[in-house]
Amino acid sequence: MKSLNFVKAFFIKMIRIERMIMIGATARQSGKTELASRIIDKFCKKGKITGVKISTLHEGDASFHGSMSLPMNEKYVIEKSTTQTKNKSTDRMLLAGAAETFWLHTKDIFLKDALNELLPMIDKNSFVVCESNSLRRIVEPDVFIMIKNLKSEIKNSVKDILELADLTIEFNGTDFSRFDMNILDIEDEKWIYKKI
Numbered sequence: 141m142k143s144l145n146f147v148k149a150f151f152i153k154m155i156r157i158e159r160m161i162m163i164g165a166t167a168r169q170s171g172k173t174e175l176a177s178r179i180i181d182k183f184c185k186k187g188k189i190t191g192v193k194i195s196t197l198h199e200g201d202a203s204f205h206g207s208m209s210l211p212m213n214e215k216y217v218i219e220k221s222t223t224q225t226k227n228k229s230t231d232r233m234l235l236a237g238a239a240e241t242f243w244l245h246t247k248d249i250f251l252k253d254a255l256n257e258l259l260p261m262i263d264k265n266s267f268v269v270c271e272s273n274s275l276r277r278i279v280e281p282d283v284f285i286m287i288k289n290l291k292s293e294i295k296n297s298v299k300d301i302l303e304l305a306d307l308t309i310e311f312n313g314t315d316f317s318r319f320d321m322n323i324l325d326i327e328d329e330k331w332i333y334k335k336i
Contacts, residue, residue, distance in 0.1 A: 154279065154280040155279050158329075159329065161331040162271075162283070162284045163286075164271075164286045164298065164305070165311070166294040167294065170287045170289040171289075176229075176232075178236070178321060180238050180269050183267065183326055186267075187265075187326065188266040190239060190268050191236075191268075191269050192241065192272075193233075194251075194272035195244070195245050215246065215247060217244075218261070220241070222234070222239070222241075242261065248274065268281075273297070282332065284307075285305065285306065285309065286302055288309070288310050288311065289311050289313075290311065291312070
């Protein structure tokens with residue numbers, strides 16, 4: 141039996157975002173930024189790439205988001221960067237070759253509102269590499285990759301989106317197991333996953 145979250149997500153009309161590849165993971169510290177950076181490094185010569193990281197804060201789980209904080213009176217905050225300023229995920233994306241990055245911090249109930257504000261800020265001709273689990277519940281990207289952390293249990297909050305993945309790869313704590321970057325490409329102005 142499918143989880144209630146999946147059933148609810150199934151009946152929500154998905155927002156189709158072309159030119160986006162989305163990366164999720166079954167646990168924290170599972171290599172999402174590492175994979176995003178590798179993808180950006182490989183494809184930044186094919187076109188402008190914008191890096192996006194979405195941190196969704198659910199009630200009572202602030203401790204799971206590391207240094208991320210969101211004032212209680214704010215629904216969401218969008219940080220844009222074009223130059224490296226601190227040692228954070230979006231800086232690694234810039235270092236890998238992203239032209240600009242956005243880090244969206246949002247309370248879960250305002251994710252769609254935050255997305256509606258973020259999308260017009262992104263160059264429509266840019267390819268997007270996005271780190272997010274929660275966004276997959278409302279957005280259908282060109283390709284959705286899930287990283288399965290072999291050293292951590294699967295978070296309950298991601299079980300409903302695992303079956304939405306176009307591709308699931310394994311992370312052993314230091315690297316990705318049996319993953320060939322050549323199965324990803326950009327063709328006809330969109331990301332593609334070449335199934336082997």
